[in-house]
Amino acid sequence: MISRVAEHCFWLARYLERAENAARVLEVNHTLLLDFHVPVEQQWKPVLIISGIHDYEKEPTAENVQEHMTWEEENPFSISSCLFWARENARIIREVISGEMWERINFYHLWAQSPAARESYDTDRHEFYAQVRRINQLVHGIADATMSHGEAWEFFKLGTYLERASQTARIMDVKYHTLLPKVEDVGTPTDNAHWVAILMSCSGYEPFHKKPRPNPIDPAMAVAEFLIFDEQFPRSIRRCVWECEGAAAAAAGNPVGREPTVAETEIGELLTWLDRRTIADIVHDGMHETLTHVVDSVHRIGEAVHASFFAAEVKPPPRAAQPQSLAGMSQSQS
16 A cells, blocks of 8 residues: 555544544533533633643633634634545545545535534534534544445544543543642532533443442442453443554564564554553552553554654565575576
8 A cells, every 4th residue: 555545544543533632621610511610720721731832822711612613714623624634535435435534524614614504503502513523423433334344444543542542541530639639628519510521421321330330449440440451342441452453463464474563563562551550550540640641652652653664764664584595496486
């Protein structure tokens, strides 16, 4: 596969995921503030920090932040920008993705630019954000059912799960520290509401409550363990990294004796690092330190994916040295 095509598949998935994550976080934050009192400085600024926006110049009020994270074209993390760039990546590789997939991505890009979308945003904020969430979910369903599950599909999966791992870690880190109640509030309805908000921001509320737990556990630790380690939840950090490992290996091919790419090595190191820890270890070492390590590792993996697959100077990974007899046999057959 041409590296340019692979890169567009990768970033198409990442932009779709970012749009859905932004919509979910904005909606959950809006709902939380309707039901519970949260200090002004902890209300909307965390939404910006989750997206890596630390230099927002305006006052971080509800309307300012939602406008910036929904419609601002100059903000690469806004819903509008993400849908635009998802469509641009899809347009360039129309010959690779299915016609149904392109049709739906293009339709929703046009919808996001239409007066109907703005009217929905102004009159029913909940329904607007729900529609944005459905965009990504629908496109992924169409892609799974209509795309050939070859190299392009593997890069699409790699982008999806890498973005999910990053977003789950960011949401947990920012909300855990910025929205964490005072010590005397631990165990109160307000404390539980914050943890429910974290679950809902990661689309994990129902899966968390449907998962049986034989032993009672502190609610905060239970949520953290679920979002970091759960092997079945598709947005847990460990599950996302595991999916990345499989997608990267499939994208690189698997000839006998192939050395792993830099991307595969970085993914494997993060997966091993997670597997050596329990939730008790993470609480002891520090939740913030753990999640920061995950975010930094995902960033390194993204750079390694570019170096391994997309960079102009990329070369096929070297094979391990073959026995002389096998090497001679392969040459004679060629």
